[in-house]
Amino acid sequence: MQRRELFKLMAAAPFAGAAGQLMAAPAAEGAKLLVVFLRGAYDCTSLLVPTASDFYYASRPNIAIARPGEPNGALPLDSNWGLHPALAQSVMPLFQRKQASFIAFAGTDDLTRSHFETQDSIELGQALGRQRDYRSGFLNRLAGVLGAGPVADVSPIAFTDQLPIALRGDAKAANMALAGAARAGIDARQSQVITAMYRNTPLAQPVAEGFQVRDEVMRAVQAEMDAASRNAMSAKGFELVARRMALLMRERFDLGFVDVGGWDTHVGQGGARGYLANRFEELGRGVAGFAQEMGDEAWRQTVVVVISEFGRTFRENGNRGTDHGHGTVYWVLGGGLSAQAGGRVVGEQQALSQATLFQNRDYPVLNEYRAVFGGLFRRMYGLSPAQLERVFDGVAPKELQLV
Amino acid sequence: MLHLGRLCMVSAAMALAACTTGSPRTDPPPLTALNRVADNPATQLQWLDRVTWGANASSQAELSRTGLARWMGDQLKPQPLPLPPAAQAQIDAMTLSRTPLDQLVIGLEAQRKAADALPDEEQKKAARQAYQQQLNGLVREAQQRFVLRALYSPNQLQEQMTWFWMNHFNVNLRKGNIRALVGDYEENAVRPHALGKFRDLLGATLHHPAMLRYLDNAQNAANRINENYARELMELHTLGVGGGYSQADVQELARVLTGVGVSLQPADAPPPNVRPAVRAGYVRQGLFEFNPNRHDYGPKTLLGQPILARGLAEADEALDRLARAPATAHFISRKLAVYFVADEPPPALVDRMAAAFTRSDGDIAVTLKALFESPEFAASLGRKFRDPVHYVMAGVRLAYDDRVALNVTPMLNWINRMGETLYGHETPDGYPLNEAAWASAGQMNTRFEIARAIGANGAVLFRTDDKAPLEKPSFPQLAESRAVLAMQGGLSAETREALAGAKNPQEWNTFLLASPELMRR
Numbered sequence: 001m002q003r004r005e006l007f008k009l010m011a012a013a014p015f016a017g018a019a020g021q022l023m024a025a026p027a028a029e030g031a032k033l034l035v036v037f038l039r040g041a042y043d044c045t046s047l048l049v050p051t052a053s054d055f056y057y058a059s060r061p062n063i064a065i066a067r068p069g070e071p072n073g074a075l076p077l078d079s080n081w082g083l084h085p086a087l088a089q090s091v092m093p094l095f096q097r098k099q100a101s102f103i104a105f106a107g108t109d110d111l112t113r114s115h116f117e118t119q120d121s122i123e124l125g126q127a128l129g130r131q132r133d134y135r136s137g138f139l140n141r142l143a144g145v146l147g148a149g150p151v152a153d154v155s156p157i158a159f160t161d162q163l164p165i166a167l168r169g170d171a172k173a174a175n176m177a178l179a180g181a182a183r184a185g186i187d188a189r190q191s192q193v194i195t196a197m198y199r200n201t202p203l204a205q206p207v208a209e210g211f212q213v214r215d216e217v218m219r220a221v222q223a224e225m226d227a228a229s230r231n232a233m234s235a236k237g238f239e240l241v242a243r244r245m246a247l248l249m250r251e252r253f254d255l256g257f258v259d260v261g262g263w264d265t266h267v268g269q270g271g272a273r274g275y276l277a278n279r280f281e282e283l284g285r286g287v288a289g290f291a292q293e294m295g296d297e298a299w300r301q302t303v304v305v306v307i308s309e310f311g312r313t314f315r316e317n318g319n320r321g322t323d324h325g326h327g328t329v330y331w332v333l334g335g336g337l338s339a340q341a342g343g344r345v346v347g348e349q350q351a352l353s354q355a356t357l358f359q360n361r362d363y364p365v366l367n368e369y370r371a372v373f374g375g376l377f378r379r380m381y382g383l384s385p386a387q388l389e390r391v392f393d394g395v396a397p398k399e400l401q402l403v
Numbered sequence: 404m405l406h407l408g409r410l411c412m413v414s415a416a417m418a419l420a421a422c423t424t425g426s427p428r429t430d431p432p433p434l435t436a437l438n439r440v441a442d443n444p445a446t447q448l449q450w451l452d453r454v455t456w457g458a459n460a461s462s463q464a465e466l467s468r469t470g471l472a473r474w475m476g477d478q479l480k481p482q483p484l485p486l487p488p489a490a491q492a493q494i495d496a497m498t499l500s501r502t503p504l505d506q507l508v509i510g511l512e513a514q515r516k517a518a519d520a521l522p523d524e525e526q527k528k529a530a531r532q533a534y535q536q537q538l539n540g541l542v543r544e545a546q547q548r549f550v551l552r553a554l555y556s557p558n559q560l561q562e563q564m565t566w567f568w569m570n571h572f573n574v575n576l577r578k579g580n581i582r583a584l585v586g587d588y589e590e591n592a593v594r595p596h597a598l599g600k601f602r603d604l605l606g607a608t609l610h611h612p613a614m615l616r617y618l619d620n621a622q623n624a625a626n627r628i629n630e631n632y633a634r635e636l637m638e639l640h641t642l643g644v645g646g647g648y649s650q651a652d653v654q655e656l657a658r659v660l661t662g663v664g665v666s667l668q669p670a671d672a673p674p675p676n677v678r679p680a681v682r683a684g685y686v687r688q689g690l691f692e693f694n695p696n697r698h699d700y701g702p703k704t705l706l707g708q709p710i711l712a713r714g715l716a717e718a719d720e721a722l723d724r725l726a727r728a729p730a731t732a733h734f735i736s737r738k739l740a741v742y743f744v745a746d747e748p749p750p751a752l753v754d755r756m757a758a759a760f761t762r763s764d765g766d767i768a769v770t771l772k773a774l775f776e777s778p779e780f781a782a783s784l785g786r787k788f789r790d791p792v793h794y795v796m797a798g799v800r801l802a803y804d805d806r807v808a809l810n811v812t813p814m815l816n817w818i819n820r821m822g823e824t825l826y827g828h829e830t831p832d833g834y835p836l837n838e839a840a841w842a843s844a845g846q847m848n849t850r851f852e853i854a855r856a857i858g859a860n861g862a863v864l865f866r867t868d869d870k871a872p873l874e875k876p877s878f879p880q881l882a883e884s885r886a887v888l889a890m891q892g893g894l895s896a897e898t899r900e901a902l903a904g905a906k907n908p909q910e911w912n913t914f915l916l917a918s919p920e921l922m923r924r
Contacts, residue, residue, distance in 0.1 A: 040830065113634070113653075115473075116832045117644045134839070136905030161822030162835075175845040178823065185855045190910070194851055194917050197901045201919045203842055211847035263831045266631040267620045318627020319619065322635065 028150035028381040030301045034256040034290070035166065036181065037064040037123075038283075038308040040263030041115060041320050044329035044363070045314060046276055048102050048345065049074040049209040051082040052147035053352045059315040063271045067381075072272035079343050082176065086277040089331055090284030094291065094333060099299075099340030101402065103330040104349050105366035105398050107310055113324040118309040123166035125370055127362075127394050138370075140169030140194055141391045142377060147171060158244050164257055172202070172205060174253075178244040184214060210275050210310065220247045242286035246293030249302070262288075263308065287333060299335035303380060303403060305373075308329035311363050314352075327363030330372070341400040347400055371398035379403050441477060444889040447471070449784040452924040454478060454775070455559035455744065459804045460885040464560070466820045475775060479598060481558035489807035490551045497544040500921040504587040505670055505689050508612075511583055511668045512535060538582040543815075545586030545670045546825045550811040553796050558759065564597035564767070565589065567742055568793065569826070570833035571639060576618040576826040579611055583585030585826045588613035588627040601765035602726040602733060605640065609718060612690040618831060621664040623657060625699035633657035635831045641725040643734035648706060656702050659710060659717045662698030665690050684714035726765055732757040736770060738836075743774055744783045746837040752779040757819025785893075788838035789924050791821035794850060797924065798857045798916050799864065802879035808864035842922075851917045881912045892922055 012119050024207055047145050049065045050056045051074050055252045057064050065084060074082025075092050094100040110128055121128065139156060148156040161177040186194065188216025191211045194374040198207040224247060231232070238260060249256050262279055269276040287306070291299050307330050312322035332341065340346070348366040350356055358364040374397030388397060410858050447466050451458035454475070466474045494500055498507070504553035511534065553562045569589055576582050590897035592611040608614045615621045618632035633656035637648045666687060681695035694713040703710040705721055706728070712720040714918035716730060725731060736756035740748035756773050763769035774780055789797060795817050799808070808814070818824060821841075827833050835841070856863075862877035881887050894902075898918040915921065 037829070089428050104626040112644055113626070113650065114644045115637050115830060158843075158845075159847060161849075164839050172843075175843045176848075177845060185859075186851050188914075190850075190855075190913070193904060193914060197895075197897045197914070197918055198896060200895070203847065203919060205845040206842060209846050210844035210846075214848050222458055238504055264631075264830070266629055267622050271611075301819075317629055318624060321619075321629070323630045329790045 007158070021107045026256070027276070028146065028301070030298075031151075031380050032254045032256075032298065033304040033380065034245065034249065034258070034302065034304045036287075036304060036306040037164070037166075037257070038306060039096060039119060039259050039260040039261045039262050040265075040308070041059060041103055041117070041118075041310045041312060041324060041328070042278060042279075042308045043265055043312045044104075044261035044308070044327075045311065045322075046269070046271070047084050048077075048104060048279065048329045048352060049082040049084065050080060050352050051076070052080045053354050055117070056314075057370065059314075061316070063269060063316050063322045065272055066102065077345060084277065085272050086281040087284040089333075090281070090288035091333075092215075094288065095343055098339070099335055099337055101332045101337055101341040101343070102345045103332065103344055103367050103372060105327045105347060105371060106307075106330040106369060107327045107363075107365040107367075108369050109286055109328070109365060110310075113310065113326070115261075115288050115309055122307070122309060122369060123164060125392055127167075132152065136169045137164070137166040138175055138373070138391055139166040139255060139257060140171050143173065143385065144169065144170035145387045145390050146255075146381060149387070151254065154255060155253045156257075157253040158257040159248075160257070160259060160286070164259065166257055168207050174209045176213050176246075177212075178217070178241045184218060190202075216252050217244075217248065217350075220244065220251065238282050238286040239289045242290040243293045246290045248293050255358070265312070265321050265322060266278040266317065267321040287331075290334070291333065294335075295387060298337065301336060303332065303334040303336075303376065305376070306333075307369065314357055314362050325362030326358050327365045330367075332376075334403065337403055338401050338403055341382070347398075367398060367400075368395075370395045372400060375399045376402050378394070379397045414723075427508075431453070446784075447688060448886060448890055452797065453780075453784060453787065454563070455800075456553045456563060456793070456799035457587055457885055459800045461805045463801075469735060477558035478558070479772055479775075481561040481598065482747075484557040486552065486555050486809050488806065489809070490555045493551060494548050494807070496547060497588045497807065499541060499544045499548065499590075504584070504591075507541075509667055509669060509915060510579065511580065538580060542576050542582035542585060542826065543559065543812075546815050547811050548586065548591065549825055550807075550814055554800060554811075555805065555807060560596050560771075561594065565594045567739075568593045568597055570603060570836075571605075572614065573828050573831050573833040574613045574826065575829050576824075577829065579616055579863075581617060584611070584613035584616065586589040587611075596767075598768045598771070599766070601731075601760070601767055601797065602722065604767070605722055605726050606719070608640070608724065609663070610688070610691050614689075615663065615665050620660050623661050624697035625658075625661045625664070628654070628657050628661070630654065630657045633660055637725065639831055639833075641734070642728055642730040646728070646734060652706055653871070654881065655705050655710075656721060658699045658701070658703055659705065659721045662694045663694070663718055664692050664694060664697065666692035666694075681714065687713055687751070692852050700704070725762075729761065730758070735765075737772065740774060743771075743787075745787065746839070749769035749779045752777050773804050783921075785923055787924050788842055789835065789922055790836065790841050791818055791823040791846075791850075793924060794821070794922070795857075798854070798921070799861070801865065801884065802857055802861055802881055802916075804884070804886075806818070806865075807917075809867050810864055813856070813863045817856060821849050833922055839899065850922070851913075854916035854921075855913045858914075858916045859909035861912075876908070878909045878912055879906070881915055882908065885915070887915070890920075894918065 001159060016177055017250055024372045047063060051067050068074050068076040069084050072085055073087060075088055076082050077095065090101055110117060112118060116179050123137050124132055126132060143154050143156045156167055156173040158175040159178050160175055162176045163173060167173040195208050195211060198204045213300060221244065245256060245258060287304065294302055306329050311325040311328035313325045317323050350366065354360065370392040374392050374395050377383050377386060378397050380403055404689060407786035444463060447463050448458040451462050451466060455462060489590065515534050518527060521527040521530055545847045558563045559623050574581055574585060574588060576585055579831065587607055588611050592607040596607055618635055619629045622631040630653050634653045636656065638644050657884055674687065675694060675696065677695050683693040686693040695714060698714060700713065706724060710717050710720055733753065737748060738752045740753050756770050759773040760770045799814060820909050824836055858877050861874040861879045868872060898920060902911055905914055
């Protein structure tokens with residue numbers, strides 16, 4: 001085996017017990033978390049390019065991203081990995097400032113390779129192999145745990161037109177799509193009358209919450225409009241949404257969720273340029289815009305985690321695309337990432353060769369998502385084992401020292 | 404729709420239950436039994452709200468005249484019936500109605516290529532925009548046509564089922580030229596089979612270029628396998644996830660489907676140069692093409708059994724196997740029960756429907772008949788949360804009854820605002836059909852805005868020019884509707900209190916349409 005095909009095992013040695021808590025004094029009260037779900041199983045191998053692997057270049061004769069230094073090549077991250085060049089202006093500067101990190105070989109043990117099954121099971125965050133409880137998503141359980149102790153008044157929101165499964169559950173959670181935030185036609189008195197109509201129905205809470213969030217969003221968008229000379233005005237698509245999310249999370253919400261679609265690239269996904277590159281560029285601009293709009297102070301207390309249901313086949317298929325795979329790459333961004341994570345590729349890793357592919361097809365999962373999120377939540381919020389157990393039952397948190 | 408009368412709801416359920424309990428036979432009771440429980444206007448409204456796109460006074464009069472049993476029979480076996488002339492005229496004027504699909508799509512393809520070939524950048528940009536606008540125009544026509552039929556077709560159940568199957572066999576308008584294909588997909592692949600045999604419907608979707616493009620099978624060829632359609636065909640269209648297939652079955656089905664694709668060659672173009680041994684297997688029907696050169700003729704095994712046929716017939720053999728699998732009967736029956744009964748439908752009902760599905764070789768009308776005759780159905784009336792499309796259709800049908808809208812674009816915009824754009828779901832699973840997906844805070848807020856749009860300014864539907872003044876009054880006369888009068892007894896005290904405090908008729912309409920009762924069907 002060639003030396004450059006070997007990965008250094010860079011996994012943070014698993015810290016026993018509560019070592020993490022000793023190192024990072026949790027500041028739960030001001031901590032903010034945004035989860036970005038890339039629906040459609042994005043091709044993580046094009047994002048975090050295994051530039052040291054000849055096997056990668058042999059497996060993807062048409063869509064591989066060239067090595068660093070070559071024309072349109074990957075941006076070097078370390079001796080094994082490079083970043084897709086479409087992120088040169090957005091995520092790469094964050095990585096260089098040690099405000100971005102990638103977890104390779106991440107994901108779930110769910111093996112259906114179905115987008116919808118796997119999205120659901122991740123959002124639910126429950127142990128596999130048992131009856132699912134669709135009324136309880138992991139972010140909602142986190143909100144419940146936080147609201148009962150570490151954070152006085154936790155405010156979760158999904159920036160989507162439907163409430164995602166991750167936020168369904170007992171804790172109150174709002175949702176509001178931001179792309180087309182329109183003027184309100186229902187006035188304050190009418191809102192009160194309608195709220196009263198629902199007071200004895202199961203929909204009383206979402207109705208009241210909806211009016212309240214509408215008013216918050218209107219104020220934030222109005223503030224954005226008033227600041228007519230700012231960058232945000234020219235933003236479009238996901239970047240516009242991301243900047244608005246930042247306005248709202250900076251001022252009002254501390255737990256956010258958004259999803260971004262368009263990643264199911266079975267055909268013609270492109271390489272350094274093309275369809276997938278354009279998605280990456282748009283996403284990167286959104287993430288960087290979010291960081292900028294938060295401002296230095298809030299950004300230091302914010303963690304953004306970008307996830308997807310699974311990765312794609314390691315080899316390209318017959319149509320210069322990729323099919324459904326298994327392990328993927330998560331992104332972790334924030335102004336307060338630890339020195340062990342910021343500007344690094346973290347988590348358990350292994351050499352990439354045909355022999356180490358999972359089912360001779362895709363990445364194995366070495367960093368199970370519930371363990372990874374569990375470890376993150378413990379450090380972000382200082383959660384006790386009992387509190388973590390309520391969010392992810394039966395999981396031993398994995399200590400990646402992300403913050 | 405309304406919580407009318409817990410009394411009549413319960414009595415309806417009990418009367419039906421009485422027909423079935425204590426009897427050893429497994430056959431459902433005859434539909435005539437339904438007439439006994441459906442002789443009051445409030446119950447009729449509830450049935451209409453579930454079986455049609457929304458109750459109104461004229462459909463209630465029709466049901467009352469026909470009797471519920473015969474009316475249901477007609478709905479399950481739709482005859483070609485005309486739309487009101489004012490609606491049909493709008494459809495007849497559409498490009499979609501006047502141009503055959505292959506001609507339309509081949510012409511557009513030529514237009515796209517010509518645009519790309521223009522040397523001048525400015526001209527190229529303008530030509531590409533013109534091409535995109537043509538596609539946008541075609542999908543808008545398809546959306547408008549769908550809305551007109553949903554509002555005014557006498558075959559209301561067929562229209563509801565057309566939406567259901569379009570969602571089940573979802574394609575997405577944002578991919579490639581699907582905007583040009585989706586209208587024909589609905590018209591010729593889905594609607595004719597919406598109440599027919601599931602196997603025919605499945606076959607029709609497989610033979611349509613919209614599906615072959617959307618799930619990339621047009622690109623699936625021997626030694627250049629693309630698994631996308633094969634996987635969703637089993638996971639979403641037939642067996643359901645956990646329905647007993649493996650990753651190996653996905654790969655085998657993908658091989659079965661190699662060569663099944665699309666041709667944009669003119670209809671009279673000579674066939675491609677197919678090698679002699681399999682030349683007879685070449686098929687071209689409209690834009691559909693099976694190209695033996697691209698097919699993998701090797702032996703295959705699907706779900707534990709070999710595929711014996713050769714060429715395109717392999718796909719038929721595979722579809723037969725999938726359509727007749729017990730997992731499919733159960734998966735489809737459950738999804739129908741979610742659509743028509745409850746988010747968590749009673750397992751016993753689903754089992755009976757699956758038995759009817761299997762017994763009738765996948766006859767959708769027979770399966771639905773088992774559903775509509777069940778006590779579970781009667782007991783569920785008024786409780787199923789409306790998704791956005793149902794909410795908008797029901798609001799407009801109630802507000803304006805059979806007065807034909809001349810511009811349904813505002814309705815399309817309302818549906819878009821609530822996140823359920825027609826043909827707009829990006830992924831092949833289609834829109835969710837359960838309450839949790841559509842009853843969130845942001846959704847409810849948007850719904851109230853739509854209630855106001857219909858209730859206070861609904862006359863936008865009768866203005867063909869956006870700049871023309873609105874007729875006066877610019878809102879519907881909901882309080883005077885016989886249907887609304889019939890349902891008022893079922894409104895909660897809170898809703899009646901809100902209505903009593905309304906400052907004007909527009910606000911009265913808005914509060915009624917925004918009420919908890921109108922959120923359900």
